[in-house]
Amino acid sequence: MTRDDVTEPGVSVVRGMKAAYALAWQACPGMLLLQLVTAVIGGMAPVATAWLTKIALDEITAPAPRAGALVWMAAGIGVLGIAMAAASAITNYAQGRARRAIGLHSQDRLFDAVNRMSGLARLEEPRFHDRLRLAQQSAEHAPDQLVQMGLSTLQGTLGIAGFLGTLVAINPVMTGVALAAAAPAMIAHLTLGRRRAGLMWRTSPGMRRKIFYQMLLTDLQAAKEVRLFGLGSFLHGRMLTELRAANSAEDRLERGVVRVQVFLAVLGALLSAAGLLWAVHAAATRTISVGDVSVFIASLAGLQSGLSVLVQGIAMGHQSALVFHHYLTVVGVRDDLAAPSQPRELAPLAGSIELRDVWFRYGEDSPWVLRGLNLTIPYGTSLAVVGLNGAGKSTLVKLLCRFYDPQRGSVLWDGVDIRDVPVAQLRQRIGAVFQDYMDYDLTAAENIGLGDLEAIDDPDRILAAADRAGVHETVERLPNGYQTLLSRVFHAGEEEDDEEGARTSGVHLSGGQWQRLALARGLMRQGRDLMILDEPSSGLDAVAEAAVHDRLRELRAGSTSVLVSHRLSAVRRADRIVVVQDGQILESGDHASLTASPDSVYARLFRTQAEGYQEDPASSAGNVVGPLPGESGAVPTSVAGG
Numbered sequence: 001m002t003r004d005d006v007t008e009p010g011v012s013v014v015r016g017m018k019a020a021y022a023l024a025w026q027a028c029p030g031m032l033l034l035q036l037v038t039a040v041i042g043g044m045a046p047v048a049t050a051w052l053t054k055i056a057l058d059e060i061t062a063p064a065p066r067a068g069a070l071v072w073m074a075a076g077i078g079v080l081g082i083a084m085a086a087a088s089a090i091t092n093y094a095q096g097r098a099r100r101a102i103g104l105h106s107q108d109r110l111f112d113a114v115n116r117m118s119g120l121a122r123l124e125e126p127r128f129h130d131r132l133r134l135a136q137q138s139a140e141h142a143p144d145q146l147v148q149m150g151l152s153t154l155q156g157t158l159g160i161a162g163f164l165g166t167l168v169a170i171n172p173v174m175t176g177v178a179l180a181a182a183a184p185a186m187i188a189h190l191t192l193g194r195r196r197a198g199l200m201w202r203t204s205p206g207m208r209r210k211i212f213y214q215m216l217l218t219d220l221q222a223a224k225e226v227r228l229f230g231l232g233s234f235l236h237g238r239m240l241t242e243l244r245a246a247n248s249a250e251d252r253l254e255r256g257v258v259r260v261q262v263f264l265a266v267l268g269a270l271l272s273a274a275g276l277l278w279a280v281h282a283a284a285t286r287t288i289s290v291g292d293v294s295v296f297i298a299s300l301a302g303l304q305s306g307l308s309v310l311v312q313g314i315a316m317g318h319q320s321a322l323v324f325h326h327y328l329t330v331v332g333v334r335d336d337l338a339a340p341s342q343p344r345e346l347a348p349l350a351g352s353i354e355l356r357d358v359w360f361r362y363g364e365d366s367p368w369v370l371r372g373l374n375l376t377i378p379y380g381t382s383l384a385v386v387g388l389n390g391a392g393k394s395t396l397v398k399l400l401c402r403f404y405d406p407q408r409g410s411v412l413w414d415g416v417d418i419r420d421v422p423v424a425q426l427r428q429r430i431g432a433v434f435q436d437y438m439d440y441d442l443t444a445a446e447n448i449g450l451g452d453l454e455a456i457d458d459p460d461r462i463l464a465a466a467d468r469a470g471v472h473e474t475v476e477r478l479p480n481g482y483q484t485l486l487s488r489v490f491h492a493g494e495e496e497d498d499e500e501g502a503r504t505s506g507v508h509l510s511g512g513q514w515q516r517l518a519l520a521r522g523l524m525r526q527g528r529d530l531m532i533l534d535e536p537s538s539g540l541d542a543v544a545e546a547a548v549h550d551r552l553r554e555l556r557a558g559s560t561s562v563l564v565s566h567r568l569s570a571v572r573r574a575d576r577i578v579v580v581q582d583g584q585i586l587e588s589g590d591h592a593s594l595t596a597s598p599d600s601v602y603a604r605l606f607r608t609q610a611e612g613y614q615e616d617p618a619s620s621a622g623n624v625v626g627p628l629p630g631e632s633g634a635v636p637t638s639v640a641g642g
C-alpha cells in the first residue's frame, strides 16, 4: 500500500457524509426520503406544541377565556402528539430498512473492491489488513450512522431554531448562556470522537491478533497441533493479553468520557435551575405571563436537550466518519497490478513464454528472490523446475500467473509483455495446481468444478477431471457421491438435530485425497495454453504418485507445461529440466544430459534421492542413473532441504 493510500484518520466529516448519503441514496432512496419527512415533523412538532401550550395557558389565565379557542388549542396539541408518535414509529421502521439496505450495499462495494485487486501483494500487507478490518466493521454501521447523524442534525436544528426564537423573545441573556454552554460540549464530544477513532486504529493490529488466536483455538486444522503440543492455554493467554490491552486503552478513554459527561450534566442542571428561578421570579413580578413561564421552561429544556443530542450526534458522526475513512480508502484503493493503458489481445500461445532478465523481490526491504532470471518455455514442451527450498521456484510460477510484476525485466507471451494484456485474459489461458492449494468446505463436485466456473454444473466434465486426477472412485464411494459436502464444520443438510443435539456433518478427506481433488480442479482447465503444476503430488502415497505422474505425463505430452517438484522421478521425463539456484537458472537440459555430468547440482540431488532407496547406500555411491524406485512403483521421498 502506498503512502497516498495510508493517510491517518483525519478526513473531513463532509466527505464521509457525502459518501454515506450517496450510498444510502443508491441503496434505498424511498426510505431516505421518508426519514427526511419524519425528521422535519420530529423537529418542528415540539416547538409548535410548546407554543400552542403557551397560548392555551395564556387563554386559561385570561380574564375571559374563550372555550372555543381552548378546544382548538387542545385539538392542535393532540394532533401534534399523534404526528410525533406516528413519525417516531415510522422513523424506526424506515431506519431499520435503511440500515439493512445500506449495510448490504456498502458490503457489496467493499468486497467488490477487494475482488478487484488482481495481485497478491496487497493481501500480504499487514497494514492493509488492519484497514480492511476497520473497513468491514464500518461497512456494516458507519454509513447508516452518518445518514442518521445528518437526519438528526436536521431534526435537532429545526427544533433548536424554534426554541431559540422563543427564548430570544422571552430572555435573550439566558439564550446566550445556553448557547455558550453548548460550545465546550461540542468541542469535548468532537475530541472524544477523534480519540475513539484513533483508538480503534491503534488497537486494530492487536484485535486482529486476538482474532487470529481465537481462530487457532477453534480451527479444525490447527486442532491437532494445539492439542498435542498443549497450546490451548498458551494461545488462550495470548488472546486475553491482546484483549486486555485493548480494554485498558478503552477504559482510559471512557474515564475521560465520564469526566466530560459529568461536567456537562452539571452545567446543564445549573443552567436549568437559573432559568427556572428567573422565570418564577419574573412571573411573580408579573413581568411575564404564566404561558411565558411554560414556554420558557419547555424551550430551555428543549434547547438544552436539542443541543446535547445535536452535539453528540455530530460527535458520533465525526467518529463514524473517521472510521468510515478506512472503508472509503479500501473501496477506492488501486489494484496492486497496474492495468495496461492500451490493452492488447492475448492470442493463443504459438511460440513461447519467456522470462527475460527477471528481477523480483517481495518488498523493497526484502532480498532479491529472482536475480536476472532468463528462461524460455517453447510451445508444446514440458518444463520441470527443481531446486532447494526457498530457491524461488514457486515465485517463478507466481510471476507466470502475474500474481506479482517483476521489478525489472519482463514475462513475454509470444513476445507480448503480459503486463500489456488484461490479467483476467492471461489467467483464462492458464490451468494450475498450487503447492498450497485450497480445501473448500463445499461439495466434492463444487471442489472440482471451481476450476472452471463455466462447467461447475457440468457433471461429465467434473467426472472426467476427477478421473484424470485418479480421484473418481474415492468420490463415488462418498455417502452422496459428488454431492457430498466435504466439511466437518458445516452441516451436510437441513436435518433436525439428533438426540445429542448434533447434526449430520459433512465428510472430511485425507490429505492426499484433498490434493487429488485440487489436481482434478486444475485439470478442469486441461487444454488451456499453459498448465502449471507446483508440487501436485507431494501428499500422495507412492502408488498414487506414480500413477498421477504417469497420467500427468500423458496429459502434458504435446502441451505447454511447467512442473515444479522435488520428486526427481517425476521430473526426469520432462522435455527440459532447469535447476533454480540463487535466483537464476543454474543448470538446464534433459535428464540424460544433466546426469551425464556427475558434479552438476541436478545429478547430486538425483543421486542423494536415489541413494535413499538403496538397501546399502554405500554400495550405490556414484551410481548416478541407477534404476529408480519410482520406475517399479515406489517413489523417492522429497529432497526438500537439500
Ligand SMILES: Nc1ncnc2c1ncn2[C@@H]1O[C@H](COP(=O)(O)OP(=O)(O)OP(=O)(O)O)[C@@H](O)[C@H]1O
Residues within 6 Å of the ligand: 124, 362, 366, 369, 387, 388, 389, 390, 391, 392, 393, 394, 395, 396, 435
Ligand atoms: N509472499 C512472500 N512474501 C515474502 N517472501 C516470500 C513470499 N513467498 C516466498 N517468499 C520468499 O521467497 C523465497 C523463495 O520462495 P519460493 O516459495 O519461491 O521458494 P521455492 O523454491 O518454491 O521453495 P520450496 O521448495 O520450499 O517450495 C523464500 O526465501 C521465501 O521466504
